[in-house]
Amino acid sequence: MKLGKRDVLFLVLIVALVAVLARHRGSEQGKPVPLDAVHRPFQEALANGAAREATEQGCVRCHATAARPLPPGHPPKEQCLYCHRFAAPRH
Template structure:
């Protein structure tokens, strides 16, 4: 089976698109959730199977204040754990 020029161009475009998607995978990932005393309860709750949305309410309690503001241009703070992966729970 011989590919036409049009099929070849289509194949090259598809392969280029797949390559770009694979190389950019995870590039928007935020910093990991810090493994400090302030964040450890949230990592442990998630490890126990707590609901992500309920756990994120704890993020808003601290980061909605002027004491720990989010950087300019930060995405909505209601979706913290989409980007910030929790640290492994330690015992």
């Protein structure tokens, strides 16, 4: 069976679409949560099975203050760990 020009064009378009989707996968991800003394208790709580919703209350308590405000245009602050992940520990 011989491939026609339309078949080749279709395959090229499919490959290009898959490449674009793979390249942009995870581009909506926010900055990682730093692994410092302030954030480490929250990472440990999640690792020990604490609920994400309960853990995010710590984020809201700290980042809702004037000392550590969220940047302008930041989405709702009640869902921090949907976008922000903890940075991988350094060995």
